[in-house]
Amino acid sequence: MTSGRSLGFYLLLAPVLLWLLLLVIIPHIDLALVSLRERVGVGQYAFSFANFLTFLNEPLYLVTFARTAVMSILATFITLIVGFPVAYFIAKMARGKLQPILFVLCLVPFWVSELVRTFGWMILLRETGIISSLLQWLGLVNGPVELLYNDAAIMIGLVYTSMLFMVVPLVTTLSTLDDSLIEAGYDLGGSSASVFREIIVPHAMPGIVSGCIVVFMLSLGNYLTPIMLGGKDSLWFTELIYSQFIVRFNWELGAAFGFMLLFLSTAIVWVALKLTGQSLEKTMG
Amino acid sequence: MIPTIPQNRTMDIAFKVYVTLFFVYLALPLAVNAVFAFNDSQFPSLPWKGFTWNWFFGDAHPMIGVFHERPILRAIGTSIFIGVCVSTLAVIVGTTNAFLFNRYRFKGKEFLYFLMLLPLVIPGILLGVSILVFSSSIANAMWDGFKWDIEALRPGVLLVVLGQFSFIATMATLVISARLKTFDKTLEEAAMNLGADALTAIRTITLPYLFPAMIGAFIVAFLMSFENFNTTFMLVGSDAPLTIAMFDRLKEGSTPLLNAVSLLLMVGSSALALIMIAVQRKK
C-alpha cells in the first residue's frame, strides 16, 4: 500500500477513468439528456418530460413494464428454488472427484451462446419438436402440441439461461460452511428443517443475494429468450427499447424506456440489498 | 443433509434423482441441438432421416454445409476479431485495475470500485444504446462543427468492441484482482532486496504469478464476447458477428445448418474452457 501520488499511480488510474467515463458514465448522462428532450421541429429539440409521460399514459408500455418485472422476479425465485438443492448437493454431499466434475458440468452449457441454448429449447418445445413427438409416441396426446410461444416457455428458457449465475455463488458460499456447524445443529437437537433455516440459509445469504441479483438483472435485460420462446402477445420490455431505437428511430422515447428499465433494476436490487443487509461490493466483488 | 447425518433412505434417493434430473435438464437442449446437426433433412426436427455430414461439408444446394457457407464463415471471422480485440483490451485494463485497487489507497477508492462493478448490473441492452447515443452525439457534433464524417462512430465493429469491453473489463478486473490479492507481497520485496528495481520486480515476479489469471481472464472475456447478444445487437453495423448472423437466419426459419454451427460453437467453447482449466491447474 502506497499513498504517494507517483507517476505510476496516475498511469494506473487513467485506464479505469477513461473506461468508466467514456463508455459508462457519460453515455448514460447523454442517454438521460436524450430522454428528457422532445423534437419540436426538424433538428430542433426542447427540454421536456413528454417521453416519460408517453410511457406513463400508454397502458401497453406500463403493462409490458410490469409484466417484465414480475416475470423476472418469478424467474429469479424459480432459479433459486431449483438451483439451491443442486448447489447444496455439489458443495456438501458430493464426495471426492464427483464434486469438481459436477461443478464443471454445471458450467459447461453456459460457455455456449445463449442463442444456441434457446435454439435447443425451440427444437424441443415446438409443435414438430422432440417433446411433442415423444408425447404422441407415448399416446398421451393425439396430435402435435405446441409448447413454444407462451409464458411457460419463456420461464423455462430464463431459468435455464440464468442457472449458472445462481449455482456458482451458492456453491461457493455453501462450500465454506463447516460441516461441524451442521453437526452441532443436530447435536443440540435441531431437525433438518431448523438446521436449514437457522444455519444453512443464514450462512448462504451472501450467495443467495448475489445469485438473485445477477439472475434478476439478466432476466430483466434479456432479449433473445422472450423473443424466440415467447408468443406474439408476450412482449418483453427490452423489445420496446429495441423497437424504438432501431425500428421506429424514436431515440427519445427509447432512451426514456431505457431509464425506466434502469430505474426498475436499481430499485429492486436496492430493496433486496436493504432487506437482506448485504452490500453490492460484498456480494459482487 | 451432510453425509455424516443419518438420512432417511427415500429422501436420499429422491435427492439424487432430483440432481440427476437437473443435469438432464441442463444437457437436453445442447444434446438435441448437436444431434440434429447430422439429420439428413431440411428441418432440425423429427423424423430422423438418416445420418449425414452434409451440414458441415456439403457444397450443393439445398445442403450447403458450414464450411462452404461464406456469410457464416465471415461472421465467425468477425466474431473472432471482435473477441480478440475485446479480450486484449479487457486483460490490459483488468491488470492495471487490479494493481490500482490492490496497491493504492486513495480518496474515492471505494466509490470508484463501486462504479467499476456497475457495468455488471446494468442491463446489456442499455450499455448498448447509451454508447450508440453517445457516439452518434459525437459524430453529429463533428459533422456540425467541422463537417467531418467519422464512419467509425456509426454502428459497426468499433462500437461493438467498445460496447462489449465496457462490461467485460469488469469481469477481467475481478478475475485478475482475485489472483493478485493472494500474492505474497514479500516476494516482491525479496526481489528488490536481491537487486531488482520496483518495475523489474513486478515484471519478473508479480506478472508471472498473475499470468494464469490473465490467461483465464482472456478466455472468459473471449467467450463472453463471442456469445454476447444484447449489447452487440444495438451496436452492430453491416459486419455482423456470428450470434447476430445466426439470429437473423433463425428468424427466417431454422435449418440443420444452424445446428451444425451450434455444434462447432460447443466444441470450440469446451476446448477453450478445458484450456482454461488446464492453465488454472498449473498454478
Add this chain to the structure above:
Amino acid sequence: MATPDLSCIDLTRRFGDALAVDNVSFEVPAGSFFSILGPSGCGKTTIMRMIAGFLEPTSGDILIKGRSVLDVPPNKRPVNMVFQHLALFPMMNIADNIGYGLRRKGLGKAEIEKKVEEALERIGLPGIGKRQVNELSGGQKQRVAIARCMVLEPDVLLLDEPLGALDLKLREQMKIELKSLQHAFDTTFVYITHDQSEALVMSDTIAVMNAGRFEQMAGPEELYHRPETAFVAGFVGDANIFKGEVVRSSGHDVELRTEHGTHIKGVSLLRDIPEGRSAEAYVRPEAIHLSRTADDVAELDNALSGKVEQMLFNGAASRIRIKAEESSETIEVGLPQSGRFDGIRPGQTVNFGWSDKQGNIFETGGKE
C-alpha cells in the same frame, strides 16, 4: 452399583478394510471425567462420533443410562458435543447460540432467556449475550461452547480436543477451568485428546488408545506409575528406553542386560518374561536419583555413575544427559531445580540410580 451414564459394549467400526475401532468396551460412571488419550488416527474421534450419532458402529452397542441409543438419531440423543473448533454459529449472537438447543425443545421465550442468562453467569461471562461470536477471546468461546451444551442438561458431554486451538498459556488455564466446570455442572464428561498432560490433569479415568484398541484404562497416577504396555509407558510421560535381553527372571523381578552391557533391574507387573527373551525397560528421567556421591545411591537397585554430557535446561523439566561410565550408555536424568545441583556442568562425574519398582520391563516382539 448405579447404572453407568455411558457404556460401550464391543464397539467396532470399519472403514472399508481398515479397522478404526476394534472391539472396545468401557463404562463411564455418572459424574466422572473420562478421557480417551491416543495419537492421531488411533480411532478416538471415531468412538466419539459414534457416541454422538454421526457414525454408525459396524457392531457393538452404545448405552446411555442403560438404554441403547443406536436407533436414536444425533438430534435426539441425550449427549451433546463440544466440537474441535467449537462450531459456534457465526450467524447468531452468543445468547442465540446458547439458546439454540432450547428453542429446538420448544421452550418459551422468557424461559430460554432466563436459562441462557443463568448459563452465562455459571461460566463467568454474565451479560455478553448480545455479542457476536467473533468478538470473543479463545477462552470465552470455549466456555460459551460448553454452556451451549450444558443448558440442555445432557447425560453425557463429549469434548473433542477443544483445547487444541488455544495457545499454551491459555490451554494450561483452561485445563483447570474445564475440571471445575465439570464439578460445577456435575455432569459426565467424555474427553478425547492426544495431549497426555490434558488427560492427566483433568481425568478421573483415562483410556489410552492405540490402533483401534484400548491399551489400558486406569486413573492418571496408576497409568503413569504402572503402565501395562510398552505403548502406554512410552506415550504417557517420557522415559529412557533400554533395549536388551532378559538375563534373570523370578516372578515380577526381571534383570535385563542392555545392548551396551548395562544390567538393569526392573519389574514386569503383568506377566513373567522367561530368560533369554528380548525386552525393553522404561525408566522415567524424573524417577532417577541424582547425587554427587556414590553413597547416596548405593542402596538403590540400580546404581550407576557417569559423565555429564549435556545440560538440557527447561525450567521445572530440566534434565541432564549422562554417559554411563562402564557401558557408555546414554541416560537422561531429571535435574531438580532446588539449588542442590546448581554447580553441575558437562564433563563432571555424577552418581545416579533408581529402585527396581521404577523400571517397567516389557517383552518385545512378544504378545502384549
